[in-house]
Amino acid sequence: MKIAIIGAGNLGLSIATGILNSGAATTMYLTRRYPEALREFEAYGNVVTSSDNRMAVSKSDIIIFAVQPGDFPDVLQSVADLFSDNHVIISTITGFSIGEIEAITGPERFIIRAMPNTAISVAHSMTCLCSNEHGKTRLELAEAIFNRMGHSMIIPEDRMQAATVICASGIAFWMRLIRATTQGAIQLGFDAEEAQELAMHTSRGAAELLIQSGRHPEAEIDRVTTPMGCTIEGLNEMEHQGLSASLIRGIITSFEKISEIRKG
Numbered sequence: 001m002k003i004a005i006i007g008a009g010n011l012g013l014s015i016a017t018g019i020l021n022s023g024a025a026t027t028m029y030l031t032r033r034y035p036e037a038l039r040e041f042e043a044y045g046n047v048v049t050s051s052d053n054r055m056a057v058s059k060s061d062i063i064i065f066a067v068q069p070g071d072f073p074d075v076l077q078s079v080a081d082l083f084s085d086n087h088v089i090i091s092t093i094t095g096f097s098i099g100e101i102e103a104i105t106g107p108e109r110f111i112i113r114a115m116p117n118t119a120i121s122v123a124h125s126m127t128c129l130c131s132n133e134h135g136k137t138r139l140e141l142a143e144a145i146f147n148r149m150g151h152s153m154i155i156p157e158d159r160m161q162a163a164t165v166i167c168a169s170g171i172a173f174w175m176r177l178i179r180a181t182t183q184g185a186i187q188l189g190f191d192a193e194e195a196q197e198l199a200m201h202t203s204r205g206a207a208e209l210l211i212q213s214g215r216h217p218e219a220e221i222d223r224v225t226t227p228m229g230c231t232i233e234g235l236n237e238m239e240h241q242g243l244s245a246s247l248i249r250g251i252i253t254s255f256e257k258i259s260e261i262r263k264g
């Protein structure tokens with residue numbers, strides 16, 4: 001498979017790294033405005049870097065768009081005449097609907113919206129997917145690609161903005177929780193490096209417990225909270241200070257911002 005990434009910035013390069021390390025592509029075309037920053041990727045041997053989007057599209061089977069929302073209409077328009085019946089068009093653009101994409105490409109194209117996160121670079125993305133009517137026959141292919149780099153879920157398009165907040169922005173939210181835990185550990189006497197190691201592996205363990213057991217988080221909390229012990233004391237204080245409420249409010253605020261990005 002020949003895969004192009006149009007707009008190889010933060011997310012695009014994370015996807016490129018994931019694809020290259022998983023061996024999902026025979027050749028990759030990476031573009032950005034100033035492609036000098038992409039040169040190191042040429043060391044993979046099967047990577048072509050350029051600012052020429054038309055070259056990248058015409059040589060690829062799967063085209064992944066990862067430019068900023070404001071740049072997307074012009075970028076898509078500038079390559080739309082090159083799309084053939086075989087191209088699979090994948091957009092990671094926040095808040096840009098399938099209807100808006102079809103208005104530029106026409107409906108008779110395989111169009112997938114994908115919402116991965118930057119953990120795709122280490123094969124642990126949570127990626128949500130949906131497609132246009134024509135693209136339904138290519139959803140399985142998209143799922144197979146993204147499953148090589150983590151876990152994926154097919155969802156209705158009207159859940160895509162919520163998925164952006166939970167999965168894509170979610171990386172930043174979880175990072176902040178890990179960082180705060182690290183700061184607590186430093187205050188309790190660990191040096192910074194040890195503190196981060198403790199926080200990272202504990203958070204991985206918590207997620208893995210739920211993934212492997214299928215149990216509810218509260219069932220796992222019940223196993224840890226000794227009656228009158230230190231865990232419930234700390235947990236209740238966190239809730240008195242608004243831990244769950246502040247997370248939920250942050251998620252809703254982030255969700256509301258997405259419609260503003262599009263208006264902007």
Ligand SMILES: NC(=O)C1=CN([C@@H]2O[C@H](COP(=O)(O)OP(=O)(O)OC[C@H]3O[C@@H](n4cnc5c(N)ncnc54)[C@H](O)[C@@H]3O)[C@@H](O)[C@H]2O)C=CC1
Pocket residue numbers: 006007008009010011012031032033034051053066067068069071075092093094115116117118168169
């Ligand atoms: N950063 C993230 O974690 C996530 C981002 N997204 C979405 O992915 C898209 C990209 O986000 P980021 O990677 O954070 O942005 P970014 O600004 O890091 O990357 C965008 C890239 O597009 C390039 N670009 C701009 N105009 C271009 C053109 N005409 N031709 C080729 N390349 C061009 C820029 O040079 C830049 O490297 C956005 O639409 C964002 O909403 C979605 C999920 C997660």
Ligand SMILES: O=C(O)[C@@H]1CCC=N1
Pocket residue numbers: 094164168169
């Ligand atoms: O913050 C943003 O707007 C983008 C979309 C999700 C992650 N980064």
